[in-house]
Amino acid sequence: MTPVISASRLTKRYGKDTFALREASFTVESGRIVGLIGPNGAGKTTALKAILGLLPVEGELRVLGMDPAAERERLMEQVSFIADVAVLPRWIRVSEAIDYVEGVHPRFSRAKCQAFLARTEIKPIRRVRELSKGMVAQLHLALVMAIDARLLVLDEPTLGLDILYRKQFYESLLGDYFDADKTILVTTHQVEEIEHILSDVLFIRDGRIVLDATMDAIGERFVEVMVGREQREAAIALGPVNERTAFGKHVFLFDAADPSRLAGLGEQRRPGLADIFVATMSRPAAPAGASA
Amino acid sequence: MSSSWNDHTPIYIQLRQRVVAMILDQSLQHGDALPSVRQVSAEFQLNPITVSKAYQQLADEGIVEKRRGMGMYVLDGARQTLLARERQRFLTEEWPALTRRLALLGFDLAELIARTTKPEESA
Numbered sequence: 001m002t003p004v005i006s007a008s009r010l011t012k013r014y015g016k017d018t019f020a021l022r023e024a025s026f027t028v029e030s031g032r033i034v035g036l037i038g039p040n041g042a043g044k045t046t047a048l049k050a051i052l053g054l055l056p057v058e059g060e061l062r063v064l065g066m067d068p069a070a071e072r073e074r075l076m077e078q079v080s081f082i083a084d085v086a087v088l089p090r091w092i093r094v095s096e097a098i099d100y101v102e103g104v105h106p107r108f109s110r111a112k113c114q115a116f117l118a119r120t121e122i123k124p125i126r127r128v129r130e131l132s133k134g135m136v137a138q139l140h141l142a143l144v145m146a147i148d149a150r151l152l153v154l155d156e157p158t159l160g161l162d163i164l165y166r167k168q169f170y171e172s173l174l175g176d177y178f179d180a181d182k183t184i185l186v187t188t189h190q191v192e193e194i195e196h197i198l199s200d201v202l203f204i205r206d207g208r209i210v211l212d213a214t215m216d217a218i219g220e221r222f223v224e225v226m227v228g229r230e231q232r233e234a235a236i237a238l239g240p241v242n243e244r245t246a247f248g249k250h251v252f253l254f255d256a257a258d259p260s261r262l263a264g265l266g267e268q269r270r271p272g273l274a275d276i277f278v279a280t281m282s283r284p285a286a287p288a289g290a291s292a
Numbered sequence: 293m294s295s296s297w298n299d300h301t302p303i304y305i306q307l308r309q310r311v312v313a314m315i316l317d318q319s320l321q322h323g324d325a326l327p328s329v330r331q332v333s334a335e336f337q338l339n340p341i342t343v344s345k346a347y348q349q350l351a352d353e354g355i356v357e358k359r360r361g362m363g364m365y366v367l368d369g370a371r372q373t374l375l376a377r378e379r380q381r382f383l384t385e386e387w388p389a390l391t392r393r394l395a396l397l398g399f400d401l402a403e404l405i406a407r408t409t410k411p412e413e414s415a
Binding site: 171176180197268 | 340
């Protein structure tokens with residue numbers, strides 16, 4: 001089966017030596033929920049724009065077998081996108097928004113959309129400007145989930161929402177939308193919030209993909225060990241990817257270390273994605289030789 | 293914001309343990325359906341693959357069975373199977389640890405038993 005997205009050496013350069021993407025290569029398979037995670041300015045939005053055909057980039061890019069820049073219109077029949085929650089026009093009524101999407105999108109189901117909305121407080125007669133930020137997000141999600149698209153792209157979908165709406169957002173996505181024939185690509189800063197939802201993770205830094213793994217592989221690769229002072233040198237000798245201190249102990253993060261050698265060092269735990277993210281992003285950057 | 297998972301064990305194993313606990317305390321009985329993968333995935337905000345893995349493990353252990361197109365059901369004798377296994381685990385793992393702890397604290401086993409209310413009294 002062909003992947004939903006295959007990107008090879010994507011590069012986007014502004015001016016002479018400012019890179020938004022630098023030879024970024026990755027593949028997204030069908031039926032996966034993939035998190036694209038990176039600090040501000042790492043290239044997340046540039047990558048998404050390229051995937052949606054909104055921005056020409058260098059390199060090879062195929063989305064559902066199509067070239068997004070050249071075949072954008074055909075591609076958009078199969079791809080949905082939620083950027084910021086506030087892009088619906090403020091004057092539009094809920095019912096008009098439904099009419100509009102039905103008019104422009106061949107794969108939109110009015111019945112599905114209305115069924116989603118029936119479970120919220122949102123009335124069809126309301127205008128977008130009368131809705132709370134959380135309700136606008138619900139409306140947006142209802143419109144998008146009613147589109148039978150193969151790829152859903154979410155760019156910071158829960159930004160600025162309170163915890164109840166955030167939880168509801170992902171609950172709807174998993175309970176009413178996602179299935180093995182659909183694929184979701186999501187970027188967010190709320191790593192803790194989505195880490196258990198993801199099947200795969202891509203870390204992006206300075207336009208480069210610095211980690212590309214399934215969540216299963218992450219669980220097997222990374223181990224955190226609490227080490228006492230007297231064992232610190234022994235731990236460093238095993239090549240940890242990060243060290244921090246907590247309660248007077250040294251906490252080392254190991255990537256693909258030999259479990260038998262870690263066994264005697266101290267108490268172990270499975271680090272969260274946020275721990276791995278911080279460790280990956282705080283490592284010294286790759287040598288700048290490529291651009292110097 | 294999701295359920296409290298510990299960071300020592302993979303989540304699918306913790307999910308399996310929750311189902312096992314529900315069968316042991318009989319809130320899930322033989323013939324009962326497990327909630328669908330989709331339902332659990334949405335409720336606990338987990339990837340469906342994680343939920344499927346937990347269910348698959350229970351199926352491999354002979355605790356639940358998959359009925360085509362209907363989902364997972366608790367098998368007859370599931371509780372007995374689990375009880376036997378849990379009893380064995382108690383004897384080999386928990387009891388030795390507990391006796392060591394009792395000895396450490398200087399308790400006399402007979403004395404403790406005498407202090408314990410007999411279960412018949414509350415029945």
